Amino acid sequence: MLESTSLTLLFFILFVLLVFSAFFSSSETALMSLNRYRLRHLEQEGHAGAIRASQLLDRPDRLIGLILLGNNFVNIFASAIATIIGVKLYGENGIVIATFTLTLIILLFAEVTPKTLAALHPERVAFPASFILKPLLFILFPLVWFTNGITNRLLALLGVSPEDSSSVSINREELRIALMEAGSLIPKRHKKMLVSILDLEKITVDDVMVPRNEIEGLD
Incomplete structure (x- = not known):
């Protein structure tokens, strides 16, 4: 089906997938970089973004599971789209060209740049992202629950419990x-x-x- 799709549409789909990849990458870094004391203060003041971000961080295993599921899905799908584009443009050699080009694009525009931006301005990224991640977690919860079930068993073997959230008390x-x-x-x-x-x-x-x-x- 995708092989018969026009190049214009394929490039558009690839662009959308890269945007989603950047979103998931930046969201993870931003949420994990939030100052927990300031987050608690904003939450007590009724800040909607802070409340949602705090709810997501209450179970970091589910949050990370959701983000990794989303990021891996869009990156794999993007790889398939890029391969089709490469074959359409350059034949069999397009597979190698597409792999190298997409790897570089993902590294620069969907990983390093968004993660750096999120680390510098975590609140600007995390709070708006929480409005998308919260309902997305609800929709994909069965899949997240399944993958986390396996992960949590592995963590249990290491003596780690995902239920043990880090304390927000300051020493x-x-x-x-x-x-x-x-x-x-x-x-x-x-x-x-x-x-x-x-x-x-x-x-x-x-x-x-x-x-x-x-x-x-x-x-």
Whole structure:
């Protein structure tokens, strides 16, 4: 059927598939790069994109399963389309030409570029993408459930459970780093005071006490 399709339509289908491939690649990077503390804050404020992104990240095994299913499907389909185009244009030699060309195109325009963009601006990519991924997960859930069932059994053999989502609680060192990276958002004096508060637990009585013979007083 595809062999009889016009080249114009084949190129259009290939272009659409590459767009979907870039979408899946960027979505994965963006969602996994989100700051979980900011995400929780936006979710509490009722941000629709943050709520959907948080729901997707509650089960990262399902999210990754969905993205990989979609990405592999469109890439394999794109490979088939590119092969047909190559054969139509260059005969048998077109198979090699199509394979090399498509690999380069996918690497540049459907992997490296969208992933880099998503890593630099995760919220701009992740929140809009969540509006597509959420219903897509619902539609493809049986297939995602089947593949994840096999994957989860393999993870269980390694002692890993996908149910164990990472905690969003922040520890002292993470808070210290966040304060130091705040830059001009927090005045230097306030920043120093907050960092000092974090060090209170390390302070002992000997550090703050004044020997009796050094106390100055009035009779």
